[in-house]
Amino acid sequence: MTKPKPDLSPLLPDDATLKARRSALVDAVGPGGQGPRPAPAWRRRGPRLALGGGVALAAVAVALIVSAGGDNPSKAFAVKPQKGGGVTIKIYSLEDASGLEQALEEAGIKSQVTWLPAGKVCREPHYKPSIVHFPGGGSFGGMNMGGPGGITIGISSTKALRESFGQRRRGEISADEVANITLDPEAFRPDQSVVLSGTPAPYDGDPEGGSITKMGVAEGPVEPCKLVPALPSGFGAFGFSEGGGPAYAPRGDEALPQAAITADLRQAANSAEASDTQVEAPPGPGQYLYAKTKVVQLQGWLPKGHGKGSKTHPRYFVPINDPSAHYALVPALKEVWTAPDGKTHVRETLGRVNFLSSANQRLWDDAGSPPPWAFDPSEHDVSRDGSGRRLKDFAANSFRGRHEFTYMSRLSRLPTEPEALRLAVENRRGGSSPLDPSPAESPRGGATVERLLEILSEPIASPALRAAAFNALAEIPGIGFERDVTDGAGRRGDAISWVRENGFGRRFIFDPHTGKVLAEAEMIFGPKASEEYGAPADTPYRETAYLQAGIVNSTHERLK
Amino acid sequence: MASDRDLWERARGGDAEAFGDLYERHARAVQSYCLWRTADLQVAEDATATVFLEAWRKRGHLTLSTDSAAPLLLGIANNVVRRQWRSQRRYRDALERVRNVGPIPNDLEAEAIARLDAIQQLREGGEAIRKLPRREREVLALLAWSDLSYGEIAEALGLPVGTVRSRLARARTRLGDAFPDTTAARPAEETL
Numbered sequence: 119m120t121k122p123k124p125d126l127s128p129l130l131p132d133d134a135t136l137k138a139r140r141s142a143l144v145d146a147v148g149p150g151g152q153g154p155r156p157a158p159a160w161r162r163r164g165p166r167l168a169l170g171g172g173v174a175l176a177a178v179a180v181a182l183i184v185s186a187g188g189d190n191p192s193k194a195f196a197v198k199p200q201k202g203g204g205v206t207i208k209i210y211s212l213e214d215a216s217g218l219e220q221a222l223e224e225a226g227i228k229s230q231v232t233w234l235p236a237g238k239v240c241r242e243p244h245y246k247p248s249i250v251h252f253p254g255g256g257s258f259g260g261m262n263m264g265g266p267g268g269i270t271i272g273i274s275s276t277k278a279l280r281e282s283f284g285q286r287r288r289g290e291i292s293a294d295e296v297a298n299i300t301l302d303p304e305a306f307r308p309d310q311s312v313v314l315s316g317t318p319a320p321y322d323g324d325p326e327g328g329s330i331t332k333m334g335v336a337e338g339p340v341e342p343c344k345l346v347p348a349l350p351s352g353f354g355a356f357g358f359s360e361g362g363g364p365a366y367a368p369r370g371d372e373a374l375p376q377a378a379i380t381a382d383l384r385q386a387a388n389s390a391e392a393s394d395t396q397v398e399a400p401p402g403p404g405q406y407l408y409a410k411t412k413v414v415q416l417q418g419w420l421p422k423g424h425g426k427g428s429k430t431h432p433r434y435f436v437p438i439n440d441p442s443a444h445y446a447l448v449p450a451l452k453e454v455w456t457a458p459d460g461k462t463h464v465r466e467t468l469g470r471v472n473f474l475s476s477a478n479q480r481l482w483d484d485a486g487s488p489p490p491w492a493f494d495p496s497e498h499d500v501s502r503d504g505s506g507r508r509l510k511d512f513a514a515n516s517f518r519g520r521h522e523f524t525y526m527s528r529l530s531r532l533p534t535e536p537e538a539l540r541l542a543v544e545n546r547r548g549g550s551s552p553l554d555p556s557p558a559e560s561p562r563g564g565a566t567v568e569r570l571l572e573i574l575s576e577p578i579a580s581p582a583l584r585a586a587a588f589n590a591l592a593e594i595p596g597i598g599f600e601r602d603v604t605d606g607a608g609r610r611g612d613a614i615s616w617v618r619e620n621g622f623g624r625r626f627i628f629d630p631h632t633g634k635v636l637a638e639a640e641m642i643f644g645p646k647a648s649e650e651y652g653a654p655a656d657t658p659y660r661e662t663a664y665l666q667a668g669i670v671n672s673t674h675e676r677l678k
Numbered sequence: 679m680a681s682d683r684d685l686w687e688r689a690r691g692g693d694a695e696a697f698g699d700l701y702e703r704h705a706r707a708v709q710s711y712c713l714w715r716t717a718d719l720q721v722a723e724d725a726t727a728t729v730f731l732e733a734w735r736k737r738g739h740l741t742l743s744t745d746s747a748a749p750l751l752l753g754i755a756n757n758v759v760r761r762q763w764r765s766q767r768r769y770r771d772a773l774e775r776v777r778n779v780g781p782i783p784n785d786l787e788a789e790a791i792a793r794l795d796a797i798q799q800l801r802e803g804g805e806a807i808r809k810l811p812r813r814e815r816e817v818l819a820l821l822a823w824s825d826l827s828y829g830e831i832a833e834a835l836g837l838p839v840g841t842v843r844s845r846l847a848r849a850r851t852r853l854g855d856a857f858p859d860t861t862a863a864r865p866a867e868e869t870l
Contacts, residue, residue, distance in 0.1 A: 124799030129719050130706050139705070143727070147734045148694035309859045 202272025226303030272297035300357035368598030387588035390633025418443025577667035605637035621647030753834035
């Protein structure tokens with residue numbers, strides 16, 4: 119009669135997540151839910167440490183603990199046989215690493231286990247990452263886990279695992295009996311081994327109330343772990359856009375020595391530290407976050423008779439990919455009022471359209487200055503302000519939706535120690551790949567720089583966080599640095615810039631005297647892009663200049 | 679294994695761990711239902727947590743009249759989805775804590791693609807139901823997207839079984855061929 123129901127499993131929490139959320143829920147509703155918090159539940163039960171989070175790839179690794187009783191809390195871990203063969207190893211505390219290595223070895227898995235002091239993780243890379251392929255499909259390349267609770271590792275054949283998974287699905291085995299990850303010794307090649315590390319981490323107000331554990335698969339020799347500062351707790355939910363790319367290269371003043379760039383960035387950090395926060399906290403009920411920006415876009419204008427699109431409503435302004443178009447920078451003042459639920463009220467006011475050549479400017483003026491499509495009254499609800507400028511008001515949702523302010527408050531919880539901050543944004547994707555902080559050589563490094571710059575662009579970022587971001591940038595070699603550039607609002611500053619192989623790139627302009635990001639721009643830098651679009655090098659094709667941000671009480675109110 | 683009734687009674691007495699057990703048992707069913715209703719992962723995750731926080735807050739007034747806690751929880755879910763923002767505001771701090779917990783996937787892209795596919799299917803699969811008038815939509819959504827029987831749906835929505843039936847009949851007329859497949863995995867009881 120109808121289509122079968124779709125499989126929702128990618129949208130449902132896996133066992134480890136479910137357990138972690140359960141514990142957070144129990145904490146939230148338990149006696150400590152209001153007022154002072156008790157120690158996390160797992161600690162009260164005796165065993166100490168390390169909760170499991172993620173199982174990554176297809177072989178949803180779940181196993182069973184056969185006996186629920188008989189745990190010996192005084193031991194760091196307990197090994198129990200499984201019904202269908204194999205064992206489970208339940209870890210209670212981050213102690214006796216060599217004992218655990220031995221237990222894993224006896225069960226058929228070679229490993230390096232490193233338990234680290236609070237606040238430390240192993241510096242990557244210290245081994246060559248690898249992927250284990252399970253018989254009959256599925257693979258495992260590693261996982262990170264964070265939160266309260268205790269990790270359980272299962273070791274059994276994939277066949278036994280699948281059978282027990284079926285029992286689990288049919289409800290024959292309770293969720294309490296599930297391991298966080300199950301490894302099949304048969305799936306490992308002789309040169310493959312498991313690399314496990316873990317550290318206590320802050321959880322729920324307790325500096326060692328939770329843990330971060332990380333499991334990877336190595337190919338060949340594993341170097342000893344070198345300690346570096348750990349990630350903050352709650353890092354798992356922190357998301358930034360992906361940046362960088364394989365063809366990413368720093369752009370800037372090549373005569374500038376690295377030491378000078380470092381010194382400038384450190385100076386910016388000092389300025390940031392001494393400056394104020396634009397927005398102290400997200401808006402409360404009845405309040406709005408007001409943000410004013412100037413957005414400048416490169417657009418092409420097609421003279422009358424050359425319009426694109428429908429015959430009745432031809433478009434005369436087009437994106438910059440039409441060789442017959444005359445290019446202009448189209449500025450708009452954009453004001454956004456964002457309510458706590460993520461709904462926004464937006465007002466855009468069109469500024470003076472600036473053609474790149476004065477001949478084209480005259481041509482456009484003579485044609486009656488037709489407005490860009492976005493402000494065309496036949497397409498949109500456009501009115502005029504007191505000075506005759508075209509404007510439009512509309513309601514929208516913030517691009518981060520109702521999570522706008524969750525995102526912002528997470529931002530405010532990032533560490534303010536430069537190395538920890540760098541690791542927090544760098545390790546976002548699970549930290550299982552080799553890390554290379556250099557933007558010149560690796561996409562990861564590029565993404566790190568971009569994320570640090572995004573932090574700097576957020577109005578809620580505290581002086582300490584912005585200082586940490588600049589100091590973290592100062593530690594990254596090979597950053598493209600441009601001195602004395604001008605933003606779309608005519609303000610001067612220094613810039614961190616990079617260019618991709620296709621000639622397009624990005625530029626973040628900041629004020630070295632306040633450490634504030636003035637503008638970010640997507641740029642036409644290289645000859646390739648410049649030739650293709652007939653626009654001179656160093657032209658922004660889209661630039662956002664940050665003018666003002668703050669909390670107001672209505673969608674009519676602005677900042678002084 | 680303790681029954682839902684035992685766990686609920688213990689939870690009513692303030693036993694947060696028993697309540698945690700109920701969460702583990704039913705969170706996926708509640709989330710599946712919220713996913714169907716909202717076709718938005720983040721909204722559904724928040725709604726799921728809200729359902730349990732709401733159940734905890736109101737536990738003193740709520741008794742289980744069935745062996746399973748599912749009708750009770752899905753009934754709350756129905757209300758939470760209907761008044762999403764209002765319900766969630768009450769639990770802002772707690773939601774924040776539950777939301778922050780979870781793993782970091784090793785393969786974000788693969789996971790993201792799987793999720794997008796599933797969301798797409800959800801949107802298409804639930805489109806017809808989401809267009810129904812509210813009363814019919816709520817009844818049909820529970821029938822199609824939870825494993826509740828007619829009696830349990832009546833329990834969840836606080837309606838007589840006859841009303842559940844008549845609303846379903848109206849929805850069936852309205853939807854015609856688009857009426858969802860509700861035959862799968864259903865206990866025999868609902869043929870009554």
